[in-house]
Amino acid sequence: MNLFDLGERKIIEELKKLYGTIVDDDSYYFAEGKDYILITTDVITKKTHIPDDVSPELAGYFFASLNFSDIAAMGGRPKYFLTSYSMRIDTDFDFFMEFNRGIKKCIKKYKTKMVGGDTKEGDDFTATGIAVGKVNKNFILLRKNFKQDQVVAVTNSLGKNAAGYYLWKNGMKEGAEKLLEIEPRIEEGIAISKHGAKAAMDLSDGVYSSIDQIKKLTGTGFKIYFDKIPIHPLAFEVSGDLKIPLEEISLNFGGDYELLFSVDRSKWQNLKEKMEKNNFKVSEIGETWKGENILVKEGKEVKIKYHGYEHFTRSTLL
Amino acid sequence: MNLFDLGERKIIEELKKLYGTIVDDDSYYFAEGKDYILITTDVITKKTHIPDDVSPELAGYFFASLNFSDIAAMGGRPKYFLTSYSMRIDTDFDFFMEFNRGIKKCIKKYKTKMVGGDTKEGDDFTATGIAVGKVNKNFILLRKNFKQDQVVAVTNSLGKNAAGYYLWKNGMKEGAEKLLEIEPRIEEGIAISKHGAKAAMDLSDGVYSSIDQIKKLTGTGFKIYFDKIPIHPLAFEVSGDLKIPLEEISLNFGGDYELLFSVDRSKWQNLKEKMEKNNFKVSEIGETWKGENILVKEGKEVKIKYHGYEHFTRSTLL
Numbered sequence: 001m002n003l004f005d006l007g008e009r010k011i012i013e014e015l016k017k018l019y020g021t022i023v024d025d026d027s028y029y030f031a032e033g034k035d036y037i038l039i040t041t042d043v044i045t046k047k048t049h050i051p052d053d054v055s056p057e058l059a060g061y062f063f064a065s066l067n068f069s070d071i072a073a074m075g076g077r078p079k080y081f082l083t084s085y086s087m088r089i090d091t092d093f094d095f096f097m098e099f100n101r102g103i104k105k106c107i108k109k110y111k112t113k114m115v116g117g118d119t120k121e122g123d124d125f126t127a128t129g130i131a132v133g134k135v136n137k138n139f140i141l142l143r144k145n146f147k148q149d150q151v152v153a154v155t156n157s158l159g160k161n162a163a164g165y166y167l168w169k170n171g172m173k174e175g176a177e178k179l180l181e182i183e184p185r186i187e188e189g190i191a192i193s194k195h196g197a198k199a200a201m202d203l204s205d206g207v208y209s210s211i212d213q214i215k216k217l218t219g220t221g222f223k224i225y226f227d228k229i230p231i232h233p234l235a236f237e238v239s240g241d242l243k244i245p246l247e248e249i250s251l252n253f254g255g256d257y258e259l260l261f262s263v264d265r266s267k268w269q270n271l272k273e274k275m276e277k278n279n280f281k282v283s284e285i286g287e288t289w290k291g292e293n294i295l296v297k298e299g300k301e302v303k304i305k306y307h308g309y310e311h312f313t314r315s316t317l318l
Numbered sequence: 319m320n321l322f323d324l325g326e327r328k329i330i331e332e333l334k335k336l337y338g339t340i341v342d343d344d345s346y347y348f349a350e351g352k353d354y355i356l357i358t359t360d361v362i363t364k365k366t367h368i369p370d371d372v373s374p375e376l377a378g379y380f381f382a383s384l385n386f387s388d389i390a391a392m393g394g395r396p397k398y399f400l401t402s403y404s405m406r407i408d409t410d411f412d413f414f415m416e417f418n419r420g421i422k423k424c425i426k427k428y429k430t431k432m433v434g435g436d437t438k439e440g441d442d443f444t445a446t447g448i449a450v451g452k453v454n455k456n457f458i459l460l461r462k463n464f465k466q467d468q469v470v471a472v473t474n475s476l477g478k479n480a481a482g483y484y485l486w487k488n489g490m491k492e493g494a495e496k497l498l499e500i501e502p503r504i505e506e507g508i509a510i511s512k513h514g515a516k517a518a519m520d521l522s523d524g525v526y527s528s529i530d531q532i533k534k535l536t537g538t539g540f541k542i543y544f545d546k547i548p549i550h551p552l553a554f555e556v557s558g559d560l561k562i563p564l565e566e567i568s569l570n571f572g573g574d575y576e577l578l579f580s581v582d583r584s585k586w587q588n589l590k591e592k593m594e595k596n597n598f599k600v601s602e603i604g605e606t607w608k609g610e611n612i613l614v615k616e617g618k619e620v621k622i623k624y625h626g627y628e629h630f631t632r633s634t635l636l
Contacts, residue, residue, distance in 0.1 A: 003414065004407040008437055011414075018418055019425075019432040028398070028433040032350040039357075039433070041448055043402045045440040080348070084361045086404065086444040089322040096321065096329075100336055107337075114337040115346040115357070119326055122363040123442035126404040130359055130448050 024143050024217055026070035026202055027133070036140055038133040040070035046125035051168060053176035056095045060102020063127055066204065068110055068184035069257045071133035073202040075141035075193035077186060080115045081107050082130040086122030099127070110186060141189065141261065143213070145199035146220045150262040152286045153272075155188045158207070159235025159246075161255030166238050178234060182257040188280050189259055195274050196267035206254030207285075211293050212306040224251070224286040224304070226297040247295070252306075262288055342461050342535055344388035344520055345451065354458055356451040358388035364443035369486060371494035374413045378420020381445055384522065386428055386502035387575045389451035391520040393459035393511035395504060398433045399425050400448040404440030417445070428504060459507065459579065461531070463517035464538045468580040470604045471590075473506045476525070477553025477564075479573030484556050496552065500575040506598050507577055513592050514585035524572030525603075529611050530624040542569070542604040542622070544615040565613070570624075580606055 003011060016022060027040035042063075044050065050059045064081060071078040083103060087096070107114055112131075164178025189200060201210050211222040231250045239246040263271055268284065275282045286296070293304040321329060334340060345358035360381075362368065368377045382399060389396040401421065405414070425432055430449075482496025507518060519528050529540040549568045557564040581589055586602065593600045604614075611622040 001411045002408045003405060003411060006411060011411075011437055014415065015418060015432075015435075018415070018422055021432050023434045028400070030398070030433075032353075032355070035350075037350070037355065039398070039400065039448070039450060041400050041402045041434060041436050041446070043404050043436045043438040043446070045404050045438055047441055048439050080346070080357070082346070082357065082359050082448075084359045084446045086361050086363050086440075086442065086446075087321060090320045093319045093321060093324060093329075097332065097336070100333060104336055114333075114339050115348075116341045116359060117333075118359050118361045118446075119329055120361040120363055120444075121366050122440075122444050123365055124404065124440040124444070126438075126440050126442070126444045126446075128359070128361070128402045128404075128436075128444075128446035130357070130400075132357060 026073035027076070029074065029140065031137070035134050035136055038071050038074050038076045038135060039130070040067060041128060041130045042067045042070065043126060043128045051176040051179070053168065053173040054180050056098035057102035057105070058177060058180050060099040061106045062180040062182060063129055064103045064106035065182045065184045066257060067129035067131040068106070068186060069182070069202045069204070071131050072184045072186040072189040073141065073200050073259060074133070074135055075139050075189045075200065076133035076135035077190065078110055078112045078131050078133040080132040081112050082116040083114070084118040084128040086120050086124065086126040088123060088125065089121055091125060110184065139193040141193055141197060141200040143199060143201055143217055146214050146218050146262050146288060148220055148288050148290050149265070150288045151265050151268040151284050152222055152224070152260070152262050152288055153282050153284050154203070154230065154260050155185050155258045156281050157230040157232040158203070158256050158258060159250035160232035162249040162253030163232065163234040163238035165253065165255065166242055166244055166249065170242055179255060184257065185259045191275055191278060191280055192259070192261050192263070192271060192282070195271040197261045197263040197271065200259050200261035203256045203258045203260055204254050207251040207260060208304055208306045209254060210260050211304070215293055220288045221291045221293050222286055223289055223294045223296060226295055228283065228285045230281070230283040344391040345394070347392065347458065349455065353452050353454055356389050356392050356394045356453060357448070358385060359446060359448045360385045360388065361444060361446045369494040369497070371486065371491040372498050374416035375420035375423070376495060376498050378417040379424045380498040380500060381447055382421045382424035383500045383502045384575060385447035385449040386424070386504060387500070387520045387522070389449050390502045390504040390507040391459065391518050391577060392451070392453055393457050393507045393518065394451035394453035395508065396428055396430045396449050396451040398450040399430050400432070400434040402436040402446040404438050404442065404444040406441060406443065407439055409443060428502065457511040459511055459515060459518040461517060461519055461535055464532050464536050464580050464606060466538055466606050466608050467583070468606045469583050469586040469602050470540055470542070470578070470580050470606055471600050471602050472521070472548065472578050473503050473576045474599050475548040475550040476521070476574050476576060477568035478550035480567040480571035481550065481552040481556035483571065483573065484560055484562055484567065488560055497573060502575065503577045509593055509596060509598055510577070510579055510581070510589060510600070513589040515579045515581040515589065518577050518579035521574045521576045521578055522572050525569040525578060526622055526624045527572060528578050529622070533611055538606045539609045539611050540604055541607055541612045541614060544613055546601065546603045548601040
């Protein structure tokens with residue numbers, strides 16, 4: 001049996017069984033005085049994540065961002081970054097340095113520091129990022145804190161990255177850039193936490209995947225209202241041009257790295273106002289409840305069937 | 319230009335220039351209350367580090383050990399471990415799980431905890447380890463603390479792993495196991511620090527490489543007395559059988575992951591006695607001084623020309 005036969009989720013299940021540890025959140029956290037230290041790791045490989053049509057600098061920026069995004073999803077502030085490489089010996093040095101200039105741009109923007117790494121020979125270009133962050137114990141955002149009857153909201157808009165992917169797959173090179181252009185929502189994560197949110201996760205795999213995971217973890221279900229989704233203009237465009245359902249692009253693909261979060265209804269209006277005052281956009285997209293995950297669209301309630309991206313499965317070969 | 323043309327040290331130099339950060343030690347450390355938090359990362363690839371002649375379990379144990387070794391070299395205790403994988407989709411699941419059982423054995427032995435990771439598709443089997451540890455601020459071991467006129471010592475004995483390598487390269491399969499059998503010297507690191515040592519590093523690349531790096535960093539030179547080296551019995555055997563200089567095997571290869579450390583002469587005797595009382599073996603192998611790195615052998619002093627292993631160079635293709 002090989003990994004292809006199993007799929008990523010099954011692999012992770014087996015590892016959890018073996019190690020007996022459960023890490024439910026985007027980062028692991030441990031207590032130090034009045035704070036939690038956060039630590040997370042994300043890998044990208046040239047094969048799977050770096051289209052030839054993007055600059056290595058953009059790929060490097062993307063790489064650092066997606067690691068920081070896991071800290072942002074916990075309401076934390078990233079402090080340190082490490083990068084380990086496994087690379088072919090014929091890897092182009094300019095490619096390598098451009099990639100690192102992209103990382104540097106991101107760690108500089110978010111005031112973090114590169115503090116280590118390792119380089120070894122391999123048969124691919126694999127970059128493993130490690131982000132270390134910090135959050136005051138009272139302000140951590142956790143998946144287990146998604147509770148019933150709360151407002152569900154997202155930062156900014158959804159669907160731009162998926163739209164980029166579909167453009168790219170249909171021969172429009174500039175789509176690849178749209179796919180990889182992300183920002184870790186660090187200040188947003190800190191701000192929502194300050195104004196009462198207790199639960200969040202990042203939308204790396206899309207809304208459907210996220211709420212599926214949360215439902216499994218907490219039992220809390222989601223009602224998502226399609227007409228409330230803040231859909232990115234590019235998603236509308238691509239949906240129309242390529243005849244791809246808007247729902248697929250905005251909810252079932254991911255790559256947005258926006259934050260999905262919940263907050264008690266009594267705190268929502270204040271949170272929204274405070275965020276807007278600071279030029280952060282947040283949109284209510286539904287509510288949590290005791291039932292299944294439901295999409296409300298054109299007045300009808302439809303049970304959400306999640307069929308998102310999974311590594312090590314046939315779907316990733318498309 | 320590709321990485322092959324540059325070699326690992328040049329690559330790291332370029333990265334240090336780009337990021338403006340200098341991490342001189344085996345781990346990065348940052349202050350939290352009365353402690354330092356330690357963090358380190360080490361990569362292995364199937365291609366470069368996992369001979370077909372060892373069990374995946376041994377490879378996994380080796381992999382976790384070498385990460386913990388970087389914490390041990392700082393006088394710290396490892397607390398958490400994370401592993402990220404990039405793997406071919408046709409990676410055998412049994413291989414993968416055996417490898418993880420090896421990791422588990424090691425993290426269990428050293429009372430640490432697996433707290434995360436990532437799995438992605440790539441063209442190789444790349445495992446990136448991340449170890450997080452802790453040390454009281456007064457007991458950290460740092461490379462910059464190698465000072466002149468101290469006793470230089472090592473834990474246990476040297477040359478077993480190199481001997482294993484040469485056996486393996488000469489067709490004796492069991493050599494591969496000897497090459498990979500290591501233990502992180504965690505208790506030893508903590509104990510030497512408790513008894514007055516302030517400086518250490520692990521012998522991943524051998525004594526010559528280590529003292530070369532320390533000399534460049536601190537200006538402190540080393541006089542190593544060949545007849546004081548605690549050479550492992552297997553190194554004697556292999557040296558005799560395969561006609562490889564004992565010096566090459568015991569000092570210029572590495573893979574031992576023993577600790578090299580220094581301590582003021584006034585504290586050496588006490589340290590040694592206290593260590594022995596706890597069944598730890600330490601041996602004086604020389605002293606630090608203001609001059610060059612010197613090997614004293616058969617009464618003659620010879621300047622040490624370091625020519626050790628470096629990734630991404632022609633030598634690694636041998």
